[in-house]
Amino acid sequence: MMRRDASLIATWLERAQRYRYSLWTLVAPPSIWAAHFLFCYVFAAIHCAKAGRLAGLAAIGVEIGLATVTALGLVGICAFVAWAQSRVEGDPPPHHESTDEDRVRFLGVAGLLLAGLSAVAIVFTALPAALIGDCR
């Protein structure tokens, strides 16, 4: 069982490493943050505009929670792919040569860092929804 799990991870790792990483995928995690941020803001603003100043926020908590979990999950996938790319083998350290491997590794490291920042920012965005009780 343990070995099957290990080989499964190796398979996924290999798949993620074969993926063609580009500038578009590099900006995927912050784009997910942006989508989550806009969704939360617009959804809450429309709710409060239509339901009135004294309306509670329980009605939208579920949607914002689901959006947050989805966004974090997607960022997690991006982070896994980026992490896998940052481990592509072939060149000696310090990995800043003009080679295919080093370019792939660089985009992987930068993508992983961006995924981390985006995850923190998504949690930051969700916090007000968890802490504030009504539309005032």
Next chain:
Amino acid sequence: MSPDPEAAVTNPGAPDQDDPAVRRAQEARLRAVWAPPKGVFLRWTDTNNDAIGKWYTLAAVAMMLFAGTLALVMRAQLAIPDNDLVSASTYNQLFTLHGSTMMFLFAVPIFEAVSILILPALLGARDLPFPRLSAFGFWSFAIGGMFVAGSIFFDAAPDGGWFMYPPLATEPSQSGIGADIWMLGLSFVDVSSIAAAVELIVGVLKCRPPGMRLNLMPLYAWYVLVVAVMILFAFPPLIAGDILFELERIADWPFFDAARGGDSLLWQHLFWIFGHPEVYIIFLPSIAIFAMVVPTFSRRHLLGYPWVVLAAIGTGFLSFGLWVHHMFATGMPALSQGFFSAASEAVAIPTAVQIFTLIATVWAGELVRSTPMLFGAGALAIFVIGGLTGVMVAVAPFDWQAHDTYFIVAHLHYVLVGGAVMPLFGGLYYYWPLVTGKKLSDRLGRIAFWLMFVGFNVGFFPMHVSGLMGMPRRVYTYPAGLGIDALNLASTAGAFLFAAGVAVIVIDLCLSPRRPHSPRNPWSAGTLEWLAHPKSQEDWGVRSVPLIESRYPIWDQPAFVRNVDEGRYFLADAEEGKRELVITSVLDAKPLHVHRVATPSVKPMLAAATLGGVFIATTYHGYLIASTLAIAAFVTIVWWLWTGTSVIPEKPAKHAGLGLVLPLHATGPASSGWWAMFITMVADTVAFASLVFGYFYYWTIHAQFPPAAMPGIAGPGWRWPAVACALVGAGWLATLAARQANGRGFRAGACGALALAALATAAGGVAGLAGPWHAGLEPQAHVYAAIVWVLASWVAAHAALGTVMQIYALARGIARHTTGEHDGDLRNVTLYAHFLALQALVAFAVTGVFPALA
């Protein structure tokens, strides 16, 4: 892979770079090709990035000195209580023009100017991909800038504050002609910003030297890329806002008038969606200068290269989630404020990452003391204080106390002077030898720095206190005895001390022509721009386009400078008498083709002058002159395009050096022109999306939107919008068919399809206007009618432009400038048609379908 001395053996036709006579002949040809135009007038038609960059930078610095002088007048007025140096009305003009000039005419243009000046050198390129576009941007800036800044000498300057809030600024009787000058003049300057953004993005992505993969790009180029993309998303909402604002002022369409369904807060949203990213658009390029300066004076590679890239991209994104923190005092729900407060705190993370990587690099290297580093250290100290007060005002309850007080004035000046002005002066001392071949005086530089550093803190730190004591910003005077007299006197003294520092720098610059040349690469830096020769300022840029294997090639690649100088890399010659660049792939900088750039021409200047005239004439309601000039601008631009773009080369490919044979032509996504069209249309679509945002904003604030049908405000129904959408869609399909037919060599079919496409697109635009026309929508009656008219007119104007493009492509085909293989024009028109079809579809969904559902 280094230049192979045996290459000549494998490529028998290659010139012998070991022969000095061969090299001299190549240099003579390059010099002739890149020679600037001469003559009293013609020299101003230059388009080379060296010339445009210098003029642009000088003009932006002149704007800074002008706006700084306005600030000194304000500080003189506020030195003592109950002062009467200037009137309240003049004071309003002073602070409005000070803010507007600093933000729109100095801070953003200086980024574009410096980038146009040094980016090609950083990338080992001879020029940027669209030199005439740079020239057009510069002349637009010069004309628009002088128009706005000069207004104060006619007592006609804008006076509503640099963010021009309605209803004060939309009411002509309250705000006079100044608000129109602001709106139209600065909109015109914004157009030049977007032009520069297009130029710089394509420059960074496609004009890097072979081998300079993304992981080897100088960090300045990363920042340019991020900032230019930010401009694409930040400026269009402001342009959309400007359109609504001017329509309210000129035609009384009530977008911001609450009595007729409008809302002044919409302007605040549109303004700050631009206005907050703007702060980072100003700040990031200055950090970028430091990312070049710090490794040089630390004598080592910058630490944490991917971390800096993370920080640049992360800041770029997060900065778009901060705009509402300028609107905390407007009474929006606490939850909305919470979201923006959270993002405002989160952006501190990538900002701090950048500062820590710089400090770590200094720490890990061997510091060489120098004037640029002195400015860097001072800037960091000032910026960090501004950042800390920023974290304070990002907390909504604190902001309610500090809002519109001098605390905010102190905060924003600490951020902008620490984050932009001081780094730029550091960059001036660093890059002056690159541009002029002469160093500035270290002694005067140090004196200037200390005057500025002390003056700034003496001037602005007390404002924190006077703000917390309740002194509001933008008041022209204050009574004695409030406990703020001494604080204000200190602020005034500090401001003049700071100005004395700036004056010392100006003196230093004026002394520069009398000084001897500095040695080549005076700072012993490792990046490509220092290949420049101090004495022979050649307009060709680099002698040969190098092959890059390191982030700091001058330090790391053996015999690098000699190989470049002896023309042992790419494009060492100009055999065909053309100005040439190497275009490389986005990720890995693999050489793709040779791009021939345009030569000096008067057309960009003419286009800017006529287009600027349209904006200026509209300001004074001279619509006849405006329409005449619009036709002149149109003719000039078509003339420019017809004679200068998509030129079919005389042969398919050429030897580019090192045995490499590159095509002389590319089309579609491989070409730089396609990318320019794509980037422009992204910006255009963001502006359209901002108008759609306006529609839905009105929907959220009204209980019923669209309002109950009454004469004058009954919607256009779904039929006309559907017809418009279908016709534009048909035009889109016909354009696609034309591209296919042309690709298969079926010329007649392509021409026929383009003619059909032009007809359908034009009819689609008219049908879009027919909807609100037949419904009798009166745009002055209610905001619903006005916003529907705006959306329909937007699509109609774009359909008209699309029709022109389709006719242009048809004419190019008939004149045989477009062939089956050389179809760049047709592909770019097709790309435009994609975006037009998308906008027509959205307009149909919003104006035709949504009212039926709402």
